[in-house]
Amino acid sequence: MERALNFNAGPAALPKEVLLEAQKNMLNFNGTGMGVMELSHRSKPYEEVHHSAKALLKQLLNISDDYDVLFLQGGASLQFSMIPMNLLTEDKIGCYVLSGSWSEKALKEAQKIGRTEIIASSKEQGFKDIPELNTENIDPNAAYVHITSNNTIFGTQWQSFPEVNVPLVADMSSDILSRPFDVNHFGLIYAGAQKNLGPSGVTVVIIKKDLLSRSSDQLPTMLNYQIQAKNDSLYNTPPTLAIYLLKLVLEWAAAQGGVEKIAKVNEEKAKILYDAIDESEGFYIGYAGKNSRSKMNVTFNLQTDELNKAFLAQAKEAGFVGVNGHRSVGGCRASIYNAVPIENVEKLAKFMKEFKAKY
Numbered sequence: 001m002e003r004a005l006n007f008n009a010g011p012a013a014l015p016k017e018v019l020l021e022a023q024k025n026m027l028n029f030n031g032t033g034m035g036v037m038e039l040s041h042r043s044k045p046y047e048e049v050h051h052s053a054k055a056l057l058k059q060l061l062n063i064s065d066d067y068d069v070l071f072l073q074g075g076a077s078l079q080f081s082m083i084p085m086n087l088l089t090e091d092k093i094g095c096y097v098l099s100g101s102w103s104e105k106a107l108k109e110a111q112k113i114g115r116t117e118i119i120a121s122s123k124e125q126g127f128k129d130i131p132e133l134n135t136e137n138i139d140p141n142a143a144y145v146h147i148t149s150n151n152t153i154f155g156t157q158w159q160s161f162p163e164v165n166v167p168l169v170a171d172m173s174s175d176i177l178s179r180p181f182d183v184n185h186f187g188l189i190y191a192g193a194q195k196n197l198g199p200s201g202v203t204v205v206i207i208k209k210d211l212l213s214r215s216s217d218q219l220p221t222m223l224n225y226q227i228q229a230k231n232d233s234l235y236n237t238p239p240t241l242a243i244y245l246l247k248l249v250l251e252w253a254a255a256q257g258g259v260e261k262i263a264k265v266n267e268e269k270a271k272i273l274y275d276a277i278d279e280s281e282g283f284y285i286g287y288a289g290k291n292s293r294s295k296m297n298v299t300f301n302l303q304t305d306e307l308n309k310a311f312l313a314q315a316k317e318a319g320f321v322g323v324n325g326h327r328s329v330g331g332c333r334a335s336i337y338n339a340v341p342i343e344n345v346e347k348l349a350k351f352m353k354e355f356k357a358k359y
């Protein structure tokens with residue numbers, strides 16, 4: 001069977017090699033006579049999976065021993081709550097940059113926990129750009145500054161990260177592992193796995209160890225970073241199958257030559273689609289401001305609703321999956337995460353050109 005031309009925003013395409021490897025081991029993992037999801041999470045073979053996933057991520061992202069890597073559940077969305085619950089102590093302020101729907105959701109949860117402040121926003125411009133952030137105005141009493149590195153829905157991405165003198169917290173759900181960056185710049189990074197790291201069900205949290213002391217004993221155990229870290233994310237049963245697949249995706253990423261190599265391909269992929277938009281003489285209209293364009297989610301519109309509809313219907317017929325924009329904004333969006341092959345991106349660009357010629 002042919003694989004779909006998958007441009008889903010998340011859950012999204014996984015590398016074919018990863019799926020084949022998982023399939024091969026489904027009934028008998030490493031001679032155990034059991035699939036990974038049948039193993040005890042306290043057994044040696046599972047522990048090896050758990051620890052090599054962690055070690056691989058540390059290696060790929062160059063994560064120093066000043067940080068802990070956690071594998072949690074509840075998606076990136078639970079982190080919207082866990083971050084303020086653990087880090088936003090009573091005397092402090094959680095500072096948020098609003099750059100899209102996910103950052104708004106993160107703020108909304110923090111408002112239930114403590115004091116917050118919006119320190120920059122591009123909401124009034126329809127989130128077409130990453131907002132300008134004046135770091136001088138950040139309250140020295142801030143608990144942290146929260147940003148969303150890639151705005152999955154609007155298709156914008158921070159091109160470089162702000163220098164702040166309080167812990168920088170980043171939702172990297174939709175661009176982690178897609179480009180090199182310096183982890184040391186951050187206090188906490190989190191990412192639901194289902195875009196660039198694996199299947200849904202596991203959320204990666206990279207937290208600077210010195211922040212763990214902020215977690216109060218009064219927190220629910222499962223929501224306490226310090227306890228999760230102390231127990232190596234094995235306080236309770238972790239999502240073992242999701243972590244196994246994460247490990248396979250990380251091995252795949254290493255085999256591609258690591259993050260820098262992957263970033264090069266991602267740049268090429270994004271350029272193919274943005275060129276198709278820019279060279280269309282206004283037939284396709286990119287949503288994001290040019291200086292804020294995402295290399296992961298390419299958002300665009302056609303001139304009318306009818307054209308948008310016709311484009312999406314014919315794209316679907318031609319075998320392209322997931323090209324419709326998010327239900328909250330409409331239009332078109334092609335998500336081109338690490339696992340989306342460049343050939344599929346070329347096919348989409350070709351389809352865009354042919355569609356334009358027809359209309």
Ligand SMILES: *Cc1c(COP(=O)(O)O)cnc(C)c1O
Pocket residue numbers: 010074075076077078102148150151152171172173174192193195
């Ligand atoms: C998908 C996404 C989320 C939501 O992730 P869940 O795992 O579904 O909670 C949050 N933030 C960003 C940037 C996303 O792309």
